[in-house]
Amino acid sequence: MFPLxxxxxxxxxxxxxxxxxxxxxxxxxxxxxxxxxxGLQNFITLFTVEPFNEMFWNAFRxxxxxxxxxxxxxxxxxxxLAFLIYRKIRGSGxxxxxxxxxRLLSVxxxxxxxxxxxxxxxxxxxxxxxxxxxxxxxxxxxGDPDTALLAIILINCWFGIGFAMLIFLAGLQSIPExxxxxxxxxxxxxWRMLWKMILPLCMPxxxxxxxxxxxxxxxxxELVYAMQGSMGEPFYSTDTLAVYFxxxxxxSGAGDVTLGLGSALAVVLFFIVGSVSALSLYLMRKRxxxx
Amino acid sequence: xxQFRLRYVASMVLAAVMVVxxxxxxxxxxxxxxxxxxxQQVTLSMHSxxxxxxxxxxxxxxxxxADNPNIKIDFKPFKATEYNTILNTAxxxxxxxxxxxxxPYAPGITLAEAGHLEPLDNVPGISTIPxxxxxxxxxxxxxxxGVPLSLNSTQFYYNKKIFEQNGLQAPKxxxxxxxxxxxxxxxxxxxxxxxxxxxxxxxxxxxxxxPASYNGTDYLDKLLKGESDLKSAEFLQSVQRMQALIPYxxxxxxxxxxxxxxxxxxxxxxxxxxxxxxxxxxxxKLNPDLPLDFFPMPTDDGKQVLTTWVDGSYAVNAxxxxxxxxxxxxxxxxxxxxxxxxxxxxxxxxxxxxVSTDDPLVNKMAELSQTSATPYLMVxxxxxxxxxxxxxxxxxxxxxxxGKLIPEQVVEEVQKSAATWFPPFKK
Numbered sequence: 001m002f003p004l005x006x007x008x009x010x011x012x013x014x015x016x017x018x019x020x021x022x023x024x025x026x027x028x029x030x031x032x033x034x035x036x037x038x039g040l041q042n043f044i045t046l047f048t049v050e051p052f053n054e055m056f057w058n059a060f061r062x063x064x065x066x067x068x069x070x071x072x073x074x075x076x077x078x079x080x081l082a083f084l085i086y087r088k089i090r091g092s093g094x095x096x097x098x099x100x101x102x103r104l105l106s107v108x109x110x111x112x113x114x115x116x117x118x119x120x121x122x123x124x125x126x127x128x129x130x131x132x133x134x135x136x137x138x139x140x141x142x143g144d145p146d147t148a149l150l151a152i153i154l155i156n157c158w159f160g161i162g163f164a165m166l167i168f169l170a171g172l173q174s175i176p177e178x179x180x181x182x183x184x185x186x187x188x189x190x191w192r193m194l195w196k197m198i199l200p201l202c203m204p205x206x207x208x209x210x211x212x213x214x215x216x217x218x219x220x221x222e223l224v225y226a227m228q229g230s231m232g233e234p235f236y237s238t239d240t241l242a243v244y245f246x247x248x249x250x251x252s253g254a255g256d257v258t259l260g261l262g263s264a265l266a267v268v269l270f271f272i273v274g275s276v277s278a279l280s281l282y283l284m285r286k287r288x289x290x291x
Numbered sequence: 292x293x294q295f296r297l298r299y300v301a302s303m304v305l306a307a308v309m310v311v312x313x314x315x316x317x318x319x320x321x322x323x324x325x326x327x328x329x330x331q332q333v334t335l336s337m338h339s340x341x342x343x344x345x346x347x348x349x350x351x352x353x354x355x356x357a358d359n360p361n362i363k364i365d366f367k368p369f370k371a372t373e374y375n376t377i378l379n380t381a382x383x384x385x386x387x388x389x390x391x392x393x394x395p396y397a398p399g400i401t402l403a404e405a406g407h408l409e410p411l412d413n414v415p416g417i418s419t420i421p422x423x424x425x426x427x428x429x430x431x432x433x434x435x436x437g438v439p440l441s442l443n444s445t446q447f448y449y450n451k452k453i454f455e456q457n458g459l460q461a462p463k464x465x466x467x468x469x470x471x472x473x474x475x476x477x478x479x480x481x482x483x484x485x486x487x488x489x490x491x492x493x494x495x496x497x498x499x500x501x502p503a504s505y506n507g508t509d510y511l512d513k514l515l516k517g518e519s520d521l522k523s524a525e526f527l528q529s530v531q532r533m534q535a536l537i538p539y540x541x542x543x544x545x546x547x548x549x550x551x552x553x554x555x556x557x558x559x560x561x562x563x564x565x566x567x568x569x570x571x572x573x574x575x576k577l578n579p580d581l582p583l584d585f586f587p588m589p590t591d592d593g594k595q596v597l598t599t600w601v602d603g604s605y606a607v608n609a610x611x612x613x614x615x616x617x618x619x620x621x622x623x624x625x626x627x628x629x630x631x632x633x634x635x636x637x638x639x640x641x642x643x644x645x646v647s648t649d650d651p652l653v654n655k656m657a658e659l660s661q662t663s664a665t666p667y668l669m670v671x672x673x674x675x676x677x678x679x680x681x682x683x684x685x686x687x688x689x690x691x692x693x694g695k696l697i698p699e700q701v702v703e704e705v706q707k708s709a710a711t712w713f714p715p716f717k718k
Contacts, residue, residue, distance in 0.1 A: 051678070051708075120543030121551070140546025143488050145693055231490050231682070234545065235690045247678070250376065258677050 025263035042264035059239045067217035074157035078164035086172040100162030111226030145237030171205025203288040334363045336388040340374035347636040382407045389611040393437040393604040395427040403436040409607040410434040416625035427601030437604025438624045439642035444599045448564045451582040461586035472539035482539035484561035486547025487692040490685030496565045498667040501529035506592045517715025521706040530698040597659040600667040676712045683708035
């Protein structure tokens, strides 16, 4: 009986909306009114009709890129920082807090601040490049399709590094001291120690962070929306699946709301995130070692 | 203990049920539940997306209430980007307001087609409003569903002082415009404050520049009948001209937004600024002493045109319990008295003809909108499709400014988008 209140709320606000999205995706939507039942037509349209299919794969590629960069930059650096703090370098207590600070800001604030920093004509970054004699490197970072997406992902890495570091640090600190001691007595040092002992023993934290990063990358929305708007500007170069979904299902002011297709995309997104998360959880759990 | 838990759970469930049912019962406010015989106080609810206009509306509503003592109006604005969702949900659950602000053209007309709006053809005074203005709220059945409120116009704003200092005058042709821009550039002044980061400003600027290539309404008539299309020489030239202006844009213009453009112009670093009548207040707020003027677009056949469209209308909910009173307010909105109150309150062009304000620029816009108006094609006729043809143009122009598309590819994309839904192209 005890979980019932939570269950009611959960059903009402989580299960029911997911179920209704499934249902909506099977209908034709005539403006704001639900039309006739069309079966899987919305899914077929999403994958076969221009420009929907082009936009889908364009956004999908961006999500994959998002995941790869976050894995390498955010999680790579975060693990390094966690390792330094784990080794109790001088000032590690302060650094732990400092690295986590960006996480305390609202995404909207972060978007606004970085927009100022990256401003093409009077932003701090281009001004700095000019001061050190690298004028030719200065560019409209967020207005250039070659750099806009990467800029946003790196900002997201900066934002997420503190959280990833804490997860890794918890993983490192849960390794029993005697295991490390035993390895050291057996002659393991430096890279060998890290590679053969610490990384395998940290696998649970790495698994969790990989799945978190994957979910985060495939649901990337706030920062893109805050900095580039719902069109994934410029020229759809920062579009992601979630932004694309938002544009189709809710885009305001224009006559382009298409809730059926939007719901179909939400269902596809749900299956991508759900199945890949489950699969990677299964595969990576197998690599974890017990101690 | 167990009994206590049960009671707790039961109360939680009950609370949840109450929340759910509570959601669906709100709605139109009635002062008295009983009959609606004359003389009784009636309160009408009125929804809008202009939060920033609340004070102005209160003043206008006060004038209406003074003439109609038994009607009270409760003005309730919502955030513009959330307005559509809120309104649609309310209308579908039969809890919509009595009077609602209607988006212009296709998006608003969708509501009429879903049966949510009351036809207003018989409202006195509505016939004084020109037909092409009423078109913003006219359904495919030919009935009028909204009283248009104001017109927007887009034009080249310019800095009179900079023009005078350099011996320049408002250009009278495309070549003169380019020559003016060239002179300014040579003097080290940014000729046109422009940015390509926000898509909607690209179609807006195209809406100003393109009519110069259309030369009057012949091309538009043919286009709307499907006898010409968007790959025509006229439309292609309009896109090529958007490209031809690139040398006269500020540095790094692909990364600039509206705020940057407005600042460049208001701080007198740039001489010209393509934008709408709705920017007038914003520019003046930034720099009240700016020697501001505007010129309409010179066309290739020697005329001048001002691009205009209807900004929004007000409509009556077909399920309103106080239709008679709501229609009275519609009647008021079509009068010159309302037009003058509105135009002076907000410094906007009233949709009611012959209204003047104390702002000479607004008056000039209002005058031109009656004598030499040309429609903002992308909003008036091509704001449909998924994504809309307007959005397709914005995106393709962005691609052009980023060097990814050439003008021929831009018109190709736009035509392809319009062909998916625009009835005359489907034949």
